[in-house]
Amino acid sequence: GRVAQAPVPASARPCAAIASARAAEAEREGRHADALQHLRVVADGGGEFTLKDRYVFSVSCKQVFSAARERWRAAxxxxxxxxxxxxxxxxxxxxxxxxxxxxxxxxICISEGQLRVTSSVEGQVFYLKSMADYLRYKALWAQDAAKHIAKCKSRDCYAEAMASARGNIPSSHPLRVGLLLNYAVCMYDLFADIGEAIAIAEGALVDARAAPARPCEAAYIEVAPLVAALSENVREWKLVLASQQA
Known part of the structure; x- marks a missing residue:
């Protein structure tokens, strides 16, 4: 099991606060690689990310990865x-x-560190999902044994995240819906397990639609495209499955 880490020394907190502020500033200015470097200072000090830090981390990771993917496509x-x-x-x-x-x-490294210090179930699910997502991306580009290890770890992190989310995070919450969307994609893309991918996606749709309506309009706006993506994936995967069985 995970072991709780010792509290961050008081002397380390001002440095972490400064690094956090610099990360937010870098993200606002579009310097996403710099933002991640500042967040690593916070993480290396053993501190738990604030919600703002978590937002900056998520956005910056996506932007840095997207830029690298564009360089690959150009090459x-x-x-x-x-x-x-x-x-x-x-x-x-x-x-x-x-x-x-x-x-x-x-x-992956930052997510793994934050997973050890997060104080909430939502934080645990968020960082497990983040690890799973970037392990999944890593598996697409890694080779040989590293590829196999990454894809298996990705699947395991998605499964662990779902186990934590079940009973703790509402089925219509954007984090849970996004988790299941990506979990299903993992099973389809990395393991070619179309049946399992469809089962995960359909289960997510049933649960999300059966959940009480969320009063927050912002949450609905966030979850609606995720539900649409799940529906589209199920439709496409069923066509693929039917063609294979024909």
Missing amino acids: EALGTAGAGTAEQAELRRMQAREQLLEACCVA
């Missing part, structure tokens, strides 16, 4: 277009892959 396009030698094209792809893997590793 692929240049290689396809025949720009430069074959060796140069392969070097660009290798560099882009390393940047993608590094972005994943930063997100």
Whole structure:
């Protein structure tokens, strides 16, 4: 089981507060890699992220990963277009892959550290989902044994997150719906288990629609596209399954 860490020394708190403020400023200015570096100062000090820190962390991870993925696509396009030698094209792809893997590793490392110090079930689910998401992305770009390890750990983190969410987080909560959306995608993309992917997605839809209406309009706006994505995935996956069984 997880062991509770000792409280953060008082002398470390001002440094963490400054780093947190700098992370928020960097995120506002679009310097997402810098924001993550500042958040690592907070995390390395053993402190628990505030809700604001968690928001900055989530946004910055997504932006850093998206930028690395765009560099990969650019490298692929240049290689396809025949720009430069074959060796140069392969070097660009290798560099882009390393940047993608590094972005994943930063997100996984910070999430793992925060998982040890978070004081709420919602925080636990959030960081398990974050670990699962970036392990899933890592599995898409890693090779050989590292690929297998990443995809299995991703599945396990999704399952653990769902076990924690069940009974503690409402079935129509955006975090829970998003968790199940990505869990289903994991089973489809990484394990080619269409039946399990459909079962997870359909279960999420049934639970979300059966839950009492949430009074918060902002929450509805956040969860609506997730429900739409689940529905679309189920439709597409059933078509794939039918074609395989034909």
